[in-house]
Amino acid sequence: MLVFFIIQNQVIMNEKRKIAFCTLGCKLNFSETSTLARKFLENDFIRVPACQIADVYVVNTCSVTENADKKCRQLLRKIIKQAPNAIIVATGCYAQLKPEELAAIEGVDIVAGADMKGNIFEYVNSISEKRKAKIFSCEINETKSFFKAFSIGDRTRSFLKVQDGCDYNCAYCTIPMARGKSRNISIEEICNEAEIIADSGVKEIIITGINTGDFGKTTGENFLDLLKNLENVEGIERYRISSIEPNLLTDEIIDFVRVSSKFLPHFHIPLQSGCDKILALMRRRYNTKFFRQRINHIFKLIPDAFTGIDVIVGFPTETDEDFNATYNFLQEINPAFLHIFPYSDRANTVTSTMKGKIANSIKTERAGKLKTLCQTLHSEFYRRNMLKTVNVLFENSVHGDMMCGFSENYIKVEIPYQKELTGKIMKVEITGIAENGNATGKLII
Ligand code: SF4
Structure with missing residues (x-):
């Protein structure tokens, strides 16, 4: 087996080498993996799915929860077992935060910190056989470079990274340690990237960052000006703003989305708790009164807007009463969707040493209650949109027929498959809700 692979590697060295990528975690990671992949593909590599034997595997890790760490370790071990002679690279937040842990996994060859991401191709290309794991650029809090990134997948939508890092200090969060200080590239550079995306045929861009609304610190620009400039990029017909902190989602941004012909009425806002006591302990920069005003402003200007809300359950000291306050607050503000995260202890955070940790069983129970609430809110949102005419950008994938x-x-609409509609924006009347939860639609021609 070993001989076979060494011979195979030698043969492929003169031809195209196979590379596979695995991405865990957020949209930023996906955009960065996509950019890394393009560099390899431009340089005599061919991409294969991670379930196939490759010469190189790059795993872009996530460390947002203990469970995310576990998934990364399991994935690396699975790949190493599947292709013991391949070069294995681990990068991303877990690699940055705990490089030794990943380097200790037998078979991992390179652990690349955030500042090293842009050089992974050069490093992989310079080695042709397995070696003892090496760690690069993982010094905590030293991440300063900006790895420009955008994803190009099925030619319908692309994630464009506009900002990285975070200067906030939420008590539970490890991201500032993994990603460094808030920083960005200029509006001009981002518009240039959007033009490249438009040239590839993609119609929709999702503007992505760690603390996206904090855009502009490095260049003295601001997020609203970024949106206004992106609107002028020819070829891109739709933009969505990914998660934005409530204190940075200003009236001006909401007003701009209302009048914009390209920015869509889709707001993803982290609430984290609907209890002011817990919000203060979390060191969030708003209270429920402020959050309510944001949501009310959105619905006043854009009644049909989609609002997706992040919420953490089981934060240390969260009582039943605190959780009920969150539950009731969510019912009151009536979002279309909830992203629910059971609290997870992360090393070196303020909360890791807090007393009053909540049992896993209670976290699971609270998450379950919010999941049920989410299903109700989501179906109600779909029902409110029944018989309305919407514009749908059809994707490349086929589900049955x-x-x-x-x-x-952000209503997921399904219609009978017609190949020629892929990547096209079509007018559709929403006619019902399918068993799988998607809306069903009728094309309006
Ligand atoms: S805003 Fe808070 S939760 Fe979000 S990345 Fe920054 S520190 Fe973490």
Whole structure:
């Protein structure tokens, strides 16, 4: 077996080498993996799925929870077992935060910190056989470079990274340690990247960052000006703003989305708790009164807007009463979707040493209650949009004999498959809700 692979490697060295990528975690990681992959593909590599034998595997890790760490370790071990002679690279937040842990996994060859991401191709290309794990650029809090990134997948939508890092100090969060200080590239550079994306045929861009609304610290620009400039990029027909902190989602940004012909009425806002006591302990920069005003402003200007809300359950000291306050607050503000995260202890955070940790069983129970609430809110949102005419960008994938796409306000609509509609924006009347939860639609021609 070993001989076979060494011979195979030698043969492939003169031809194209195979590389596989695995991405865990957030949209930023996906955009960065996509950019890394392009560099390899431009340089005599061919991409294969991670389930196949490759010469090189790059795993872009996530460390947002203990469970995310576990998934990364399991994935690395699985790949190493599957292809023991391949070069294995681990990068991303877990690599940055705990490089020794990943380097200790037998078979991992390179652990690349955040500042090293842009050089992974050069390093992999310079080695042709397995070696003892080496760690690069993982010094905590030293991440300063900006790895420009955008994803190009199925030619319908692309994640464009506009900002990295975070200067906030939420008590539970490890991201500032993994990603460094808030920083960005200029509006001009970002518009240039958007033009490249437009040239590839992609119609929709999702603007992505760690603390996206904090854009502009490095260049003295601001997020609203970024949006205004992106609107002028020819070829891109739709933009969505990924998660934005409530204190940075200003009236001006909401007003701009209302009048914009390209920015869609889709807001993803982290609430984290609907209890002011817990919000203060979390060191969030708003209270429920402020958050309510944001949501009310959105619905006043854009009644059909999609609002997705992040919420953490089981934060240390969260009582039943605190959780009920969150539950009731969510019912009151009536979002379309909830992203639910059971609290997870992360090393070197303020909360890791806090007393009053909540048992896993209680976290699971609270998450379950919010999941049920989410299902109700989501179906109600779909029902409110029944018989409305929306514009749907149809995607490349086929499910049985159906194809899907998303409306401006993020309703997933399915219609019978028609190949020629892939990547097209079509007017559709929402006619019902399928068993799988998607909306069903009728094309309006
Ligand atoms: S805003 Fe808070 S939760 Fe978000 S990345 Fe920054 S520190 Fe973490």
